[in-house]
Amino acid sequence: MKKVLTVETTSRTQLIDITRQVEKAIQSEGIDDGICFLFVPHTTAGITINENADPSVKADILMVLNKIVPWKEAYQHLEGNSPAHIKASIIGASEFIAVEGGRLRLGTWQGVFFCEFDGPRKRKIYVRVV
Ligand code: ZN
DSSP, X not given: OEEEEEXXXXXXXXXXXXXXXXXXXXXXXXXXXXXXXXXXXXXXXXXXXXXXXXXXHHHHHHXXXXXXXXXXXXXXXXXXXXXXXXHHHHHOSEEEEEEETTEEOOOTTEEEEEEESSOSOEEEEEEEEO
């Protein structure tokens, strides 16, 4: 199975829970079991798995990333979005998750988050289940 999901971000930095969107894509293909590979084809965005029960967790993740990667620094990249590139590399561009019974085999408190670091933009996530 191969699919492309789209996400429209609304802020410069933002974590968006895409767990249901990914599961819907898997279920629409009638897939029951496998390995789901998620890949973000962008240099200023990423993907991560973390708690989706308490929304303050994603706010804290962004707060700390913004602290350790300041907006103003002696960056050389002329486009002016080096902090976004650095955060994308810290977070990473892919995740693997087991699929069981048409659902992502996540822990009770886990969700899959698309991570925007240079929004707002229209973004893509490649989904493959093997
Ligand atoms: Zn750039």
